[in-house]
Amino acid sequence: MPGELRNMSFPCFCAVCGRELIPQEKFMCLSCLCDLPRTYFWMDKENVLSGMFSVGLPFVYASAFLFFRDESPYRKLLHRFKYGGEREIGFFLGTLYGKELAASPLKNNVPVIIPVPMSVQKRRRRGYNQAEWFAAGIAAVSGWNMDTVAVKRVREKTSQTVYDREERRENMKHAFTAKKMTYKDILIVDDVITTGATMESCACAILDNNPEVCMHFASLAYVE
Numbered sequence: 001m002p003g004e005l006r007n008m009s010f011p012c013f014c015a016v017c018g019r020e021l022i023p024q025e026k027f028m029c030l031s032c033l034c035d036l037p038r039t040y041f042w043m044d045k046e047n048v049l050s051g052m053f054s055v056g057l058p059f060v061y062a063s064a065f066l067f068f069r070d071e072s073p074y075r076k077l078l079h080r081f082k083y084g085g086e087r088e089i090g091f092f093l094g095t096l097y098g099k100e101l102a103a104s105p106l107k108n109n110v111p112v113i114i115p116v117p118m119s120v121q122k123r124r125r126r127g128y129n130q131a132e133w134f135a136a137g138i139a140a141v142s143g144w145n146m147d148t149v150a151v152k153r154v155r156e157k158t159s160q161t162v163y164d165r166e167e168r169r170e171n172m173k174h175a176f177t178a179k180k181m182t183y184k185d186i187l188i189v190d191d192v193i194t195t196g197a198t199m200e201s202c203a204c205a206i207l208d209n210n211p212e213v214c215m216h217f218a219s220l221a222y223v224e
């Protein structure tokens, strides 16, 4: 009986293929879980994402967990997390990614995780920061600490749909402020990386006050 009740109060269908889930499965079926479009960027320092950032921006590792393709069935899963309010999906994916990161070369750096913050106004409106939920999943399995107060977002981006790459970068300048920190390594975590402009702006704010820090980037999805 309790098992039945638990099933009734839980989303019972795979967020990717729609198949009915068995009680041990969470958000997606085992088959879709195995087929997650992982990038494996964390195993390859010279990955395509690393090449997106401005020449001269100092960072060591940059990786994303999943490829994000428009026609992918996994789009539904990310959409539910990003726009549907299902923050637990982000946490769950964070735990999967955290296991990979904790076994990757990054493990030797033991970074402090800093999720890309939202402005106070946006956070109030939305109720939660997706990047923070995803980062919390990474922290939970890696054992790395998370800092959600040292960096603040002072400006949200305006609509970027019409901007090209350079204009986006210009648009994102000075969107963050960061305190002086004592960390040796910082892992900035965001949900989706499209141009890298947000990640880069956040990194620049941190470097302004912490020029000696060793910087790493991680996101949930990399848009191809």
Ligand SMILES: [Zn+2]
Pocket: 014, 015, 016, 017, 018, 019, 028, 029, 030, 031, 032, 033
């Ligand atoms: Zn499935």
